[in-house]
Amino acid sequence: MDGKFGGELRWVIVIFFLLPASFFYDIYYYTRSWLIFKLSSAPQQHDKKVKAVQKQVREWCKGDQNVHMCTARPGWQTISFREGAYKKTFHKVAINMVDILEIDTDKKTVRCEPMVTMGQLTHTLVELGWTIPVLPEMDDLTVGGLVMGTGIESSSHKIGLFQHMCVSFELVVADGSVVTCSKTENPDLFYSVPWSYGTLGFLTAVEIDIVPAKRFVRVEYKPCHSLDNLVQTFTEETNKIDGNQFVEGLMYSLNSGVVMTCNMATSAEPGKLNPIGKWYKPWFFKHVQTFLEKDLQGVEYIPLRDYYHRHTRSIFWEIQDIIPFGNNVIFRYLLGWLVPPKVSLLKLTQGQTVKELYEKNHFIQDMLVPLSTMRDALEVFEKEVKIYPIWLCPFKLPPNPGMLHPPNDAETLFVDIGTYGVPKVNNFEPVATTRRIEEFVRKVKGFQMMYADSYMTREEYRQMFDHTLYDQVRKSLNCEKAFPEVYDKVSRKARI
Ligand SMILES: Cc1cc2nc3c(=O)[nH]c(=O)nc-3n(C[C@H](O)[C@H](O)[C@H](O)COP(=O)(O)OP(=O)(O)OC[C@H]3O[C@@H](n4cnc5c(N)ncnc54)[C@H](O)[C@@H]3O)c2cc1C
Numbered sequence: 120m121d122g123k124f125g126g127e128l129r130w131v132i133v134i135f136f137l138l139p140a141s142f143f144y145d146i147y148y149y150t151r152s153w154l155i156f157k158l159s160s161a162p163q164q165h166d167k168k169v170k171a172v173q174k175q176v177r178e179w180c181k182g183d184q185n186v187h188m189c190t191a192r193p194g195w196q197t198i199s200f201r202e203g204a205y206k207k208t209f210h211k212v213a214i215n216m217v218d219i220l221e222i223d224t225d226k227k228t229v230r231c232e233p234m235v236t237m238g239q240l241t242h243t244l245v246e247l248g249w250t251i252p253v254l255p256e257m258d259d260l261t262v263g264g265l266v267m268g269t270g271i272e273s274s275s276h277k278i279g280l281f282q283h284m285c286v287s288f289e290l291v292v293a294d295g296s297v298v299t300c301s302k303t304e305n306p307d308l309f310y311s312v313p314w315s316y317g318t319l320g321f322l323t324a325v326e327i328d329i330v331p332a333k334r335f336v337r338v339e340y341k342p343c344h345s346l347d348n349l350v351q352t353f354t355e356e357t358n359k360i361d362g363n364q365f366v367e368g369l370m371y372s373l374n375s376g377v378v379m380t381c382n383m384a385t386s387a388e389p390g391k392l393n394p395i396g397k398w399y400k401p402w403f404f405k406h407v408q409t410f411l412e413k414d415l416q417g418v419e420y421i422p423l424r425d426y427y428h429r430h431t432r433s434i435f436w437e438i439q440d441i442i443p444f445g446n447n448v449i450f451r452y453l454l455g456w457l458v459p460p461k462v463s464l465l466k467l468t469q470g471q472t473v474k475e476l477y478e479k480n481h482f483i484q485d486m487l488v489p490l491s492t493m494r495d496a497l498e499v500f501e502k503e504v505k506i507y508p509i510w511l512c513p514f515k516l517p518p519n520p521g522m523l524h525p526p527n528d529a530e531t532l533f534v535d536i537g538t539y540g541v542p543k544v545n546n547f548e549p550v551a552t553t554r555r556i557e558e559f560v561r562k563v564k565g566f567q568m569m570y571a572d573s574y575m576t577r578e579e580y581r582q583m584f585d586h587t588l589y590d591q592v593r594k595s596l597n598c599e600k601a602f603p604e605v606y607d608k609v610s611r612k613a614r615i
């Protein structure tokens with residue numbers, strides 16, 4: 120879809136075509152998983168589905184093995200910025216595994232298949248009084264994508280990244296056999312899987328910790344009017360040993376922002392309930408900004424699912440560029456219940472015009488840097504792109520084996536700096552600007568989230584991510600012919 124409808128009138132396509140399509144898509148999957156759970160048919164089907172994956176891999180083994188393998192999930196369906204070019208040429212293995220297999224409340228784990236989404240998990244678990252400790256909040260993120268890539272949320276400062284609450288993985292590896300791994304069983308494989316982007320094997324099941332859920336989240340909004348104040352408040356709140364189940368920051372300029380500290384609660388104080396997930400409610404980031412404007416500290420109680428998916432309706436703040444009047448009160452009351460359009464359908468229908476617009480004039484990155492370097496990092500982002508709001512999400516990084524190591528191999532607090540939008544500086548140049556920021560991140564021993572565009576060279580990439588264990592495991596599992604190296608899947612050159 121090109122021309123005007125691909126550019127400034129994209130919203131026409133979105134409202135009249137994508138929103139209804141997204142609605143029916145959701146209804147179909149919602150009903151399907153509800154029925155499957157009611158019939159309790161998923162656990163019996165699982166072994167059959169694993170065998171189907173094994174069969175496909177063994178067929179590849181019998182062939183001449185001259186192309187690598189990847190999952191058959193089309194690039195447009197994923198929550199990454201671009202599609203992998205390799206999806207056109209690789210041998211595709213279908214992994215149609217979309218079900219929750221078991222909720223074990225004694226062991227406190229949920230076992231699910233890799234295509235289970237975050238929206239599906241919250242619907243299921245929260246209703247039963249449980250939740251997972253780190254719940255990356257966009258509804259359509261999948262367990263498989265989050266394990267193989269990475270996931271983060273505002274509880275990560277207590278728990279770590281998505282990978283750190285995973286108990287075990289089940290994979291079909293290069294020779295078609297099934298391997299399970301955990302901290303005690305095949306630990307090398309267990310620690311190498313996160314950030315391996317499907318280059319060690321096909322994931323078929325994941326066991327994840329669960330914790331009791333409460334009905335509400337008590338949110339305290341703390342407006343800050345200087346960079347020093349914001350960095351100090353954010354750091355103190357993140358460091359509180361016993362307090363704050365969730366900590367999040369939204370910055371509206373280099374010198375202003377709101378730090379939110381949150382805890383689950385069983386009941387709400389009268390008059391302070393705010394069901395922000397309802398279709399007529401303002402976008403969450405706009406709502407948070409009102410606390411800054413009024414310079415008011417405030418307390419609210421948000422229903423748990425609404426809290427988890429607080430940035431979903433506005434796709435963080437990306438929806439502003441897609442439906443410019445989306446936060447208008449009339450639009451919200453009339454059509455707010457249809458929002459957001461599915462990222463996958465947006466990707467599927469975007470034309471060359473939009474692609475080029477985003478290529479030249481849009482910046483989407485999440486950079487994970489040690490909390491102690493947060494101030495410098497924010498100044499670098501201000502100088503290089505000047506995009507606001509900025510999303511701040513703290514997380515702890517334990518000194519585990521694998522791709523990510525904290526400085527000096529000691530558990531360290533990090534912060535994810537998320538910048539999504541149109542740069543406001545005059546000298547923005549996508550490649551050069553991103554490369555300068557990547558260089559800063561490497562210098563402070565941080566990491567780039569690889570769903571976005573990365574312009575690092577192979578050497579720079581290997582400098583950022585420790586490949587020692589990964590290389591070893593690839594060798595022992597004979598991955599060379601079966602899967603490419605991570606770099607060849609995630610670098611900008613590998614994506615279209
Ligand atoms: C996969 C899935 C998708 C769901 N999707 C939605 C949704 O989209 N929207 C929504 O509002 N609600 C959804 N739900 C929630 C569902 O409606 C509630 O879980 C239901 O209300 C549970 O109440 P109940 O008393 O009927 O449970 P129960 O009668 O105890 O269980 C209901 C069924 O689930 C099976 N079951 C129970 N525990 C497990 C387990 N640990 N592993 C496997 N099967 C189990 C039981 O065998 C039974 O057939 C979903 C649940 C699941 C599991």
Ligand SMILES: NC(=O)C1=CN([C@@H]2O[C@H](COP(=O)(O)OP(=O)(O)OC[C@H]3O[C@@H](n4cnc5c(N)ncnc54)[C@H](OP(=O)(O)O)[C@@H]3O)[C@@H](O)[C@H]2O)C=CC1
Pocket residue numbers: 188189190191192196197198199203214233255256257259260261262263264265267268269270271272316317318320321322323568569570608
């Ligand atoms: N809050 C957060 O933490 C957010 C995280 N993200 C990012 O989004 C991505 C997840 O998006 P999503 O659409 O769910 O996933 P994707 O389909 O984009 O998959 C991501 C990677 O995981 C691999 N993968 C997925 N499933 C399997 C499997 N069963 N077996 C082997 N490899 C698999 C894919 O391999 P292949 O290429 O072969 O398909 C791909 O390389 C992650 O990279 C995450 O970091 C994005 C937004 C927010």
Ligand SMILES: CC(C)=CCC[C@@H](C)[C@H]1CC[C@@]2(C)C3=C(CC[C@]12C)[C@@]1(C)CC[C@H](O)C(C)(C)[C@@H]1CC3
Pocket residue numbers: 198199200271434435437462465466469473477483485535537539568570
């Ligand atoms: C760690 C966290 C919280 C990351 C959040 C990342 C989101 C803001 C990203 C993930 C996918 C993402 C890059 C996407 C887009 C915006 C930013 C998103 C949603 C959009 C919708 C922008 C518009 C584009 O035309 C297009 C449809 C291709 C993309 C799709 C992916």
